[in-house]
Amino acid sequence: MRLFRTTALAAATTLALSALAACGGDGGSGGGDAKTITYWASNQGADLSVDKKVLAPELAKFEQQTGIHVKYEVVPWSDLLKRILAAATSGQGPDVLNIGNTWSASLQATGALQEWDDASFAKIGGKDRFLASSLSATGAAGKTPAAVPLYSLAYALYYNKKRFADAGIDKPPATWSELVATGKKLTKDGKYGLAIEGANNSENAHHAFVFAKQHGGDFFDAAGKPTLDSQAAVEGVTQYVNLLAGDKIAAPGNAEYMQNESVRDLATGKAAMLLWQAAGTALKARGMKEDDYGVAPVPVQSGAPGQGAQVNSMVAGINIAMFKNTKNKDGAFQFVKFMTSDAEQKTLNTAYGSLPSVKAAQEDPAFNTPERSVLRKALAESAAPLPQVAAESQFEDLVGAAMKELFAQAAAGKPVTADDVRKRLQKAQQQMPK
Template sequence: MKARRTLAGLTGLIVVGLGLTACGADESGSGGAGSSLDVLVQANSIYPEQQRKWFSDVSAKFAADTGVTVRFETFASPNDELTKIQTSVLSGQGPDIYSLGTTFTPTAYATGAFVELTADDWAKIGGRDKFLPATLGISGPEQGKEVGVPFASRPFVMAYNKELLASAGIDKPADSWDGLREQAKRLTTGGRYGLAVAYADSFDPWKFIWAMDVQAGNPLVTGGTLRLDDPTTLAAYRSYLGWLATDKVVDPAAVGWKNAQAIAAFAAGKAAFLPMVSATSKVTLDASAVAGKYAYAIMPTVPPGASAVAASGRPATSILSGDNLVVAKYSKNKDNALKLIKLLTDPEMQGTYYKTFGELPTNTEAAGALSGDPALAALVESSSKAVGTPFSGAWSQIQLALVNVVVQSIPTLSAGRIDEAKLRSLLAEAQKTGQAALDKAK
């Protein structure tokens, strides 16, 4: 009951349809032949066919090893992810294992509905030492109170077209957001744009706003106080939305783009820069028209309107990003869940996952095997300079509120302008919603 009350307080929602079946847990709890595990993961919109094959391969290997069938189901957006967590916790049934974005791990922890890993649990997975230390940074509020097992590392960087920059006399990407905007203006010509940005993506927009705020000295959450009404947040939205509305350095069609479409535009040579992208793009780009013509760089660390990182700011290149695996307490198959997590985080499977999807390993041995690849240098640098989002059960709601500001701005953005009054109103509403979530999470 405590977990149910906690989650209801975190989200401010009441789930009325609890028709989710307990399709994952083995009713006998024996974990023998004929039993099954349900695993919830994010749908991969960039590589859907590869993901389906990976599901099949993992299930076949695990069944051969243990006699246990693995069944995968997917979520498509952060809202879908949050709803799935909420529904399963309230009903006490659902997936055995969840693959959650790192920023949603605090919400999962706050519910009290997921297994807090003991020393014995870590041993069954292969030990904490098998993981890169940085990837454990958002597994829980502190060591000994962790629910998340690092599965994939996803530091964000910016891809750029080396040939286009060279033809414009630009040596390297700017280290400030204002400088990047000016470079993008020089590179917007002849039907080609300076930037490829996915304004309609459910996951990307808030990360730009967060990074610019942190660089400007506003971490968004200070103690129990939300600061979306800070001038730095308004400036961040003006900059981000302005790339399309006022600077005209983004294809107008980008108001409807998801991440995959932004990557496709860059891959076709239709944009010079592709900011807020991870190593997952490498698989696509290496098989595209820009193969051999692109490189990665860390994103700007100087906030809009400034020439240096604020004295109270941090040069954040990326959120501490990736996926964590968590086990539901209601699962009747915990031992097999830990066995599957061990398989998924062992070197061989981690290497296969990287080659298939471009997701960097969290396993120390698998990551070491990639250390000699110069194409990944910027990703390694970004990972070392990444900053974790607040470990608060309210963060998922704040994240959704940040995205909603962009969603609600799309109509005026489509018309090629920013409605200042509406933007301020949307930020005020996001502040109210986010602060209420923080208050309930206390």
């Protein structure tokens, strides 16, 4: 465990320190200036420029209200985790940062993040303001949270209504067998039934988690030990990879798709279906109107979505955290309070197509659209948090990379068997901290 983390952190530190130097040294946890804080925002929009357009007026509003200037950087998801780990090691990071909520326990284990005990939550209005499902992904069970929910998300099935109508399909699939059958009807003339991102490790790991749940298992046992090569994990990953490899309802080129490329394919009609978190805003940015796409729950093996084997989404979302060594702790607390206020929760989540993590804000009629109603229901009734254990980030990286290899194998025209999946997951298991 120590060897893996040390190696990963050392490599990440080198990359992050060079990046910090390149951006003029905005790190350093605030630099001791009581009128300035630094903030790393995650990429929530269709591209980085969208985030800057969304955030700039809100950060100006915060400065006007408090007199505190925010130096911010929007960090791509491909770089965010390694940048955070490097900052945790070097002490040269921002005052406030966004983190993927699935990383909460992994980053908590570094000891670098501010703990959010009852007194800390009281400074931002109290813990009971936040959704219970979102709070479930803020740190290891039984420990004081290491972050605060900011944007809440869940997966849904998005589909191109025109492609469905042209094929004579009048409703979205509710089970995986229905999805495969629907996908085969839609796979013709150079177009495909479904778009996936086979080279996106995080997306791969998220879907692997859901499929394993639906097969009655998980990637960690009750004690938090990794079980990456369990039978349920093998069955779940095999079923997901087979959407390209065996069922052939996804294009071979999808094996190389990274962030947001599958969204583009749904918008252009190249693909008819997509499994994604709050895709509406990104689809509109690519020219789709709200009436052009439909939104439905992610399919399950049988029956209706729910808990246990009917889980159809992870508890997705973004948390906001503070580095413990910030030299402007008061300013950092004020900023988190501002970002999680009812008013900002409405503004920011409206812009990003996500759901507020604050109960009062989520009751706003703006979050009762057809898309957001599906997401809200999934988050409340049929989503499960990824295991909040220290090794979660390694799980995402190793399982996601194993699936990337399997997709590449399928794209090369080679069959992918359950034994192939088992061998790759066994290799990943061997690399996990014990």
